[in-house]
Amino acid sequence: MLAPCGLLAATVAQAAVDSPVLLDTLFQDHTVLQRDTAIPVWGQAKPNASLKIAFDGKSTTSRADAKGHWKAMLPALPAGGPYTLSVTAADGSTQTAHDVLVGDVWLCSGQSNMELQVRRTLNLNSEISGANNDRIRMLTVPQTGASEPQDHFAAPVQWKPTTPQNVADFSAACYYFARELQKTVDVPMGLINASLGGSRIEPWISAQALRKVGGYDEALDTLALHAKDPKAAAARWGKIWETWWRKQPQVKQGDEPWKAGATEDGWKAAPSPLINYQEWGVPDLASFTGMLWYRTTVTLTAKQAAQAATLSVGNVDEVDQTWINGTGVGSSSYGGSSRDYPLRHGLLHAGKNLIVINDLNTYQAGGVMGPADTRALRFADGSSVPLDSNGWQYREVPQGMGTPPLAPWLAVSGTTGLYNGMIAPLGHYALRGALWYQGESNTGQGASYRRLLEAYRDDLRARFGAQLPLLIVQLSSYGPAPTHPTESGWADVREAERLVAAEDKHSGLAVAVDIGERYDIHPANKQELGRRLARAARHVVYGESLPPSGPLPVSATRAGDAVEVSFKDVTGKLVAYSSNHPIGFELCGANAGSCHYADADLRDGKVVLHLDTPAAGDMSRVRYCWADSPFCTLYDEAGLPAVPFQLDVTSKH
Template sequence: MKKITLLIVVFLCKMSLAQVTPNPLFQNNMVLQRNAPIAVFGKAETEKSVTVTFKNKTYNTKVKNGNWKVYLDKSEAGGPFELSINGKNEITLSNVLVGEVWLCSGQSNMEMPVKGNIGQPVIGSNLAILNSANTQIRLFEVGKKAAAEPLDNCEGTWKTATPESVKDFSAVAYFYGKMLQENLNVPIGLINSSWGGTPAEAWTPNEIIKTELKEFSHWKSNMSKPQKLPSLLYNGMIHPLESYTIKGAIWYQGEANKTYHQSYTKLFSAMIGSWRSRWNQGDFPFYFVQIAPLSWGGDDQAFLREKQLKTMLTVPNTGMVVTLDLGEKENIHPAEKQKVGQRLALWALAKTYNFKGIEFSGPIYKSMKVVGNKASVQFNYAPNGVANFGKKMSGFKVAGEDRIFYDAQAKIVKGQLEVFSKEVQTPIAVRYGWSAWVDGSLFNTAGLPASSFRTDNWDN
């Protein structure tokens, strides 16, 4: 009898190995990307082919080295649908929607949930949670995993937006997705893959580190926390997602790189390019958040913000949200997560979804001219000029030929910014927000804040 039981167990184990299994991203309640070929993929141990059925159409694909992948036809937004996968077994996934899928990644300011953390609130969280039930928004939280080699699978569950699921999901990602859903009126899928305190190199493939970012390649012997090591979060939390069809990505990170900001533009640009290359969906939109002011941490923060701005200005199809007006002196996690998510959504609505008539970026320094003892500064993304909305204008400095910066006064005259100081007779350089802490007071007339900037390129 024991031998018979053992044979039955072995037989059942072999049968389970023989079954076709979809990648763990394919579950009930998932969202598939509309208006693009939809990749469906997974594993198969013994089958030679796999059949996928979706919206009354059947697709066949061969199994190669235990892996299979099929591309479904482009689909309009809608649902719920069923998706069936057949080998020797049949799996039917239900309550599947087709809409817009966005990857959301970064460090703690992206990770911070709608409910907030102990001692770190999110403004408006309780009412946002109360009113969050929406069958058209779906959430997937990628399990934290630092891995020495690229992984094919990740842990996580697709959940419909409810007060219970939303309260523990990324606040920035949720508010971003909510605003998209309200304006696009299509299903939204949000995949959150973030981990607090992590640098950008941890999210970058190893081969990019070795070939383009060699200055980071020696760190594996110098750092103890695995989630901070180059490539380990890419391996465990990004690589498993790469075959899943998405629309684009949003990103909130930078604080962990501020003390060695010199290579950040190079690093961040390479990371964005590597993700786009591996998804093989072209230069998909990538919108990110500039770090907020903070009283501790030194002026490295201003240089890091500049490196983020340079990334936006040099990498195609990117956009940057400024938070110079949202910072908190002693809190690295500003509470205004709703505004951050909404500002990211403005970029997407304007640039990805072609909404017309809206502003989506705050003022970005364009040029400067000197008239007498005053510097007049011009900006892009300020079609009606700049404004301060009644806030005291602060954070401005000017320097003359001696390259010594003095605190400066700033005035807005008919929408134009003028900066001057009695200490400087002929200004040759202007800086704004060039310090660890600044309370942003410069906006365009749409109320979007200007990035910190400098007109010089001096070393200090």
């Protein structure tokens, strides 16, 4: 789920030595433009310059504003090409993009399962060697967050035709989708991959849309401050974090580990050198994930304390919240910027200074680690004081603390940063639709995921078109198979995804629960996922009458001593794999923990559940495929799995 925020190093057409930069970097050699709609183009010129834009033998004009920004609309065209797009300014300077195609353009976004490259999928040697298709073009957006919406990408981008060399590192889900779709929609395909491993949904949503969701004002206000004064924002976020800590029921009154003079209870010496805490030989930490406190002190002279200084805390896996002398000075996460925190004047003092780090680790190795020389106070005169000289102490955190507030500027877990850095630079590029594969990092917040996904959908449409189709991948499975009914954050997210797709005729769902891998959060069978996404697109986007996914639940009705579950979008008839009876169904009461596995039969195109549990009279809900990694056997004759779901039971009239 984790991925570094590396920047791409591509050479783009507009960077040629003899070419003035008139066109935005999106419009370059090998670009794909959206067919059958007016095509927005834009760029940069001298202030107030007049420009002529020519494409496919037609031309239009534009004038740059006082800052040099210009934009124009090209007339709609059917699929075709290659064409030449050129912009000429009044002073005679010109820029030309060659080999431009017109077809369907798709935005593919999400976290690591959307980012996962073709080279990491099944049958990779054959897939890569056979990838020669000049009519599928690919562009990868540089991975970065930003405190404010950006007009330009953080690094050069390049449209690339599909070749064995180009496809290996591109999004597999995105590529296999387009390859499958092109079998029935025979037009050029343009693919824009804007994804980042480990990312939550909140960073992908604009500030305006998050404010409408509610509950994010404090984080968004702090992010706005961060854009102007990072030191002040760090101190403000430290206070917000501290408020959260004090409110936790596990925390004793007055327990404030970031302050000098706080309780000494529980602090122990950390080993030297600092390594992954799971390897310290401490039984309680051997497989621990969660929060851990670290602290040390450095002694400074008056001269040192008076200088401008930067605190370097080195490698912390994965999220740190750091204080000096009781004031928050920074927070970073994996893949973010270097953990170097400039300090405001007056924060340091002569004598002993306290440095405290709270580390949040959610996956495998964790803690403060790495070479000792990466941890130091560095001063303006070039001198430094190592942080490890006096040794470190650590303290465990009370059980059941949950996740603390995460700094809004963190790329993968903050608020609106990925929208600002990766979506905003796309401007209003004309799209045919969007693909979304995300949710693993939000499985602890299933109850709010539906509202956030709706906000994401509406946000895309505000930027790219009011009826932009959205194709949602319902989360695949991951983790141990269940042996009894249980509550599941993964199932909660799947249900939110089902409901968002169902409420909107311009949205579709691709079910992936049956092609997950129990021991790998990144299932390699992205080819089948691409086929299912393409099928959903054929129905939702292109109007084909075929069912868009597998069997979808319609109702669960009480009928005597049974509950009948009806389905729609069934190709042929319902079938149960490897058994005469489908498995994976549960009957539940109103409360959590009230579910029981239910025996089921297929009868007259319905699933009939038998009320033979001790609490049958209280059964008010049906759940299917409800676990992190469920085992489910209901399909249709097209080989498509039934959609995981939860439904209320109603009485037959």
